[in-house]
Amino acid sequence: MEVIIEGKVKTVYQGDDSQQVIIEYHDKVTAGNGEKEDHPLGKGSLCCSISALIFEKLAKELIPTHYINMVGANKMICKKVDIVPLEVICRNRAAGSIVRETTLNEGQPLPQPIVEFFLKDDSKHDPLLTPDRVRLMGYDPKPFIEMTLRINDILRSLFYILGIDLVDFKVEYGYDAHGDLYLADEISPDSMRLWKIGGEERFDKDLFRKDEGDIVPAYRQILDKLQPLAVT
Numbered sequence: 001m002e003v004i005i006e007g008k009v010k011t012v013y014q015g016d017d018s019q020q021v022i023i024e025y026h027d028k029v030t031a032g033n034g035e036k037e038d039h040p041l042g043k044g045s046l047c048c049s050i051s052a053l054i055f056e057k058l059a060k061e062l063i064p065t066h067y068i069n070m071v072g073a074n075k076m077i078c079k080k081v082d083i084v085p086l087e088v089i090c091r092n093r094a095a096g097s098i099v100r101e102t103t104l105n106e107g108q109p110l111p112q113p114i115v116e117f118f119l120k121d122d123s124k125h126d127p128l129l130t131p132d133r134v135r136l137m138g139y140d141p142k143p144f145i146e147m148t149l150r151i152n153d154i155l156r157s158l159f160y161i162l163g164i165d166l167v168d169f170k171v172e173y174g175y176d177a178h179g180d181l182y183l184a185d186e187i188s189p190d191s192m193r194l195w196k197i198g199g200e201e202r203f204d205k206d207l208f209r210k211d212e213g214d215i216v217p218a219y220r221q222i223l224d225k226l227q228p229l230a231v232t
């Protein structure tokens, strides 16, 4: 298969149909811009299955997503889109960079969800962007903010039912050949913070970032919890 993009933990191949790609999720996890790396067995298929379930749920709620279907355990067929070079982050509580870079405390609830933009460019260390900078790059921030807040509402309710607090998450968007906007990339515990409600347990990549435990059993718990809710 022709490789279109070799990412840090995923490879994107050209699909049989020119308007489709195949995304392969590898048994690999990285942090700190690729400085830290591990190869946990089964991690690729877990992230692929979790992403697929989440995309299906969002599609049911009328969010346009690039996801079409899974092929095998760790690959999905997706609509081919031009990825917007923005990492769009939504936060419900303070954690990670917002704690490191502001006066907010870890876990502090935000009065309302916020959406932030980061440049998707590892060579520039993914800096935080202002809405003006996003506009100067040629993108109107509004549709990204609106769609991300809708996704947040859906996913927050979904995880709440499972006893999990959606602290924050990152999404990426892309445009198809007609200029229509689609949610793209992946949504998995690699790109979210998931905290047990009323407990200390964490189910996301922070376990790896902070050396606080194995991600595979944690991600498996997320998949097991999501599976019964699979598009009903």
Ligand code: TYD
Binding pocket: 087, 089, 095, 096, 097, 098, 118, 126, 168, 169, 170, 190, 191, 192, 193
């Ligand atoms: P953030 O707190 O900004 O960064 P960090 O993980 O370095 O502390 O991240 C907010 C959320 O977005 C978190 O759930 C991780 C996710 N995220 C990604 O998936 N990829 C990224 O490149 C970044 C910066 C964040």
